[in-house]
Amino acid sequence: MATLQIRQALGRALREEMIRDPGVFLMGEEVAHYNGAYKVSQGLLDEFGDDRVVDTPISEGGFSGLGIGAAMAGMRPVIEFMTWNFSLVAYDQLINGAAKIYQMSAGQYHVPIVFRGPNGIAENLGSQHNTAVDSIYAHFPGLKVVTYCDAHDACGLLKSAIRDDNPVIFLENEMTYGLKGELPDHEYLVPLGSAKVRRTGTDLTVISWGKQVFNAESAANQLEQDGISAEVIDLRSLRPLDHETIFKSVVKTGRCVILHEGYVFAGVGAEIAARVQEACFDWLQAPILRVTNRDVNQPYATGLEQLVVPSADRVVEAARRVLGLAVPADNRLDP
C-alpha cells in the first residue's frame, strides 16, 4: 500500500493513463511549467513533454473546444479547469458541444474527454469561487458526472473517467487535495456509476458525495452517541446514478437525508428525493430532507460563510427530524 495525498492519487491516475494510451494528454492553465495550480500534475511535464502536458492561455472556452475537437478526432484529452467556476465561460462548449455531438451525429463521433478541477465550497473565496456546479452539469444527458471523497476513489475513478468513451465531468475539491489515503500498489479502477456504502446502519440513510461525505460520517458518529444508526452512502457518480444502492438502503431504513453542496432549489438532491419517493414510497416512514448550502450567494466573512455551508450539526438535526425526535431549537435560517 502507498499513502498518498489526493492530489498525488489524481496525479498517479493521470500518469498511468498517459503511459497506457499515447492519445491521452493534459491541457489547462498552469498545468505544465507551474506543475498545476494545486500540484495535481506535478512532474508530468518532465516525464511526458510539452506535447502532452500543455499550458494554455486563460481561455476556457477555447481550450475546452480544442479538447472536444481532439476527442472527436480520436484523442483522449483531459482538460483541467483551475476551478469549475471558470468552466461557466466554457459552458456552451461543454453543453452544446461535448454533451450533444454523439447524438447529433447519430453516433458517428464520440467524445471521450474528461473535464476536471476543484468544485464547490472552499474557504473565504467569496461569491465567484465557491460555486458547486454538480446540478448544472448533471442536468444534461450525454454527460457523466463523477466525484470522490478519498484518495483511493480519486485515483480509481479518474482512470475510469479517462477510459470512458463519453465526456466526463470530474469534480474535485480544493480543501481535500492534501488529504491522505491508502492506495494499493497495483493498478486498479473504480467503475463509474457505482455508489459506495461507507457505513452501514439501520435507522436512516444519509446520501452524499464529494467532501460532504465526511460531514455525513461525522454526523453518523454523533448520532451513534444517541443510539441512532445511520447508513452513509457516497454516490461517487451523479450520472449515471446508482439507483440500486440508494433504493436498497432506503427500503431497509425507511428514512433518508440528502447532503450536498450547492443549492436546494433544483439541486441534485431534489432529483434523488424524487426518484426515491417514486421507487420507495411504500417504505418511507418520513419525508426526505435535504441539507445544502443556504439559499444565498456565498459571503466572504468567515462567520457568515459558516452559516451558509452544510455542516455535520445540520445533518444531525435533519436526521432527528426524519426520525421524529426532538430537535434542540429550530434554527432554520432559510426563508
Add this chain to the structure above:
Amino acid sequence: MTAPVRHDHDVQPAPKDRLLLVKDPLAPVSTDDLLALHRKMMLLRRVEELAAKAYTQRKIRGFCHLYIGQESVAVGAAAATADDYWITSYRDHGHAMAKGTSPRAVMAELFGRSTGASGGQGGSMHIFDKSVRFMGGYGIVGGHVPLANGVAWAARARGEDRVCVCFFGDGAANQGAFFEALCLAALYKLPVVFICENNWYAMGTPLHRQSAITDMSLRARGVGMTREQLDGWDVEHVRQRVAAARQHALSGAGPVLLEIVTYRYRGHSMSDPAKYRPKGELAQQQKGRDPIQLTARRLQADHGITEQSLAQTKADVDAVAQDAWDFALHSPEPDPATLYDHVYAPQQTSLAADTDLGQTPSKNQDA
C-alpha cells in the same frame, strides 16, 4: 554599456501584418476539372432550391438555412482540401455535399429520415459525415470554431498530412469563441484554415452595423495569424487561395484566416424574407457575378463548351436533386426504438485494469 535586455512586456511596435504570401500552388484547372466544379455548384444550388420547396410544403421543419449564392466557396475549397477535415456552422447543406456527402443523405436528413447523414438526429443544422471527414454543422454561432483547433491538434499529433478547414460567417467573427480559437491556433501554430464566409449579413444586420472594421480578415492581425481577404465568386480563385492557405498551414508556419467575400441570395433562414436588403442589391449580384454563371461563361469562352452541353449538365443535376428528394420522401422515419441509442457511446475502450505498466497485476475493479 550593454543594451538593455528586451522583454516581452516592453512596449513593442504593432504586430506586422502577416499576409498569405504563398502563390497559387495548383496547376490551372483542366476543362474536365472546371466542368466538374461547375456541375457541383449547380448541384448544390438545385438541392437547395428543392429544399426551399420542401420547406414550404412542410416536408422540412424547423430552421433551414440555404447556401444559394455562396456555392463557389465550398466547392472551390473542396477542390483544394478533398482529403482534409472540415467543420462548419448551421448553413451546412452545401458544405456537406461539396465535401462528398451524397445529396440523398443530405435531403433525407432535412426530411428527418433514418437514411439521413445524421440518421434524423441532427436535422438541417447538424449534418455529420465521418466517411468524408465532415465533422459537422453546429448551431451556436461561432461555437464550433474552437473545435477545429482540436481536430488539427489530433491530426498533427498523429503525423497526418491534413489540415482542418473551419467555415463560419461574418457574424461569427464577433463571437468570443472565435477570438479564443484564433488566439490558441496562432499560439500553437495549428494546421487550421479558418474560412470566414462574409455573406454581408449576420442574419439581418449588415456588416458595417456589426463591426467597426469590415475587412474581417484583419481579426487575424492582433493574434499574429496569417491572413488574406479575397473575392469568392470565382471558384478557381477560391480553389487556389485555399490551396495556398493549406500549404502554409501544413508547413508549420501556423494557421491562416481567409475572409472570402460572397453573397447570400436567400434570407438568413427560410423564415426570413430579407427585407433589410437595399432595393436592387440582390438582382445586381445575381446578374453581375453569380458564381455559376461566371463559370458557365468561362467554360464557353475559354474551354469551348457549348450551351447545349451546359443545358445537359443542368438536366443531369436536376435529375440527381430530384432523386435525392424521392429518396428522402420514401425513406423511413427513425425507429422510435432507437430513441436512446445515441445518448451515451457504448464502451469500446477496455475498462479492465491493465497489466503492462510494470506493476502488480490487478484482477478486479474497485480493489
